[in-house]
Amino acid sequence: MEAAPHPVPDALSYLAGEWAVHRELCDRATGHSGWFSGRAAFRTGTGAEWLHVEEGIFEWDGVRRKAGRTLKLVPSADGTAEVTFTDGRPFHPLDLSSGLWTAWHKCGADLYKGTFTVVSPDEWRLRWDVQGPAKDQLLSSVYRRAPS
Incomplete structure (x- = not known):
């Protein structure tokens, strides 16, 4: 049974800091x-x-390499944020006030559906289900707050 979502009044205050992340890709x-x-x-x-x-x-098909990404978040006064790519293109809005958020992003003909679930003050999960003519993927991430 999944844990009940943990409401977060301010997304960036909650996310601030360091997290360990593990992502499974299929x-x-x-x-x-x-x-x-x-x-x-x-x-x-x-x-x-x-x-x-x-x-x-990042390991894919038995091959390991260093990997990374950077996104920008622009805060709103209501505790939500707009997530963009580093070049400023829009990605999706983010609202964690209920502890559960679904975001949609169209990339070409493919559709990304992201489900954000805040599990506790120190853990949240993100699941991207990607479907379209170019991709049929599932990316499941767990973020755990790193010790200070």
């Missing part, structure tokens, strides 16, 4: 799978924006 079209394991940091950037920076090791 390409349903090919049957290939892999994982990412590393660290995620949520911190202030320039102006009002925040940065979400991930770095770690």
Whole structure:
């Protein structure tokens, strides 16, 4: 049984700091799978924006390499945020006030459905279900707050 969502009044205050992240990846079209394991940091950037920076090791089909990504988050006065790519293109809104949020992102003809679940003050989960002509993937991540 899944844990009940943990409401978060301010998304960025909750996310602030360092997290250990583990992600399982599955390409349903090919049957290939892999994982990412590393660290995620949520911190202030320039102006009002925040940065979400991930770095770690990615293994796909038995091949390991360093990997990472950076996203920007622009806070709103109501405790939500707009997530963008580093070049400013919109990705999705983020509202963790109920502890559960579903985001949608269209990338070409593929549709990304992201489900964010806050499990506790120190753990949240993200599941991206990607479907379309170019992709049929499932990415399941667990974020656990890193000790200070």
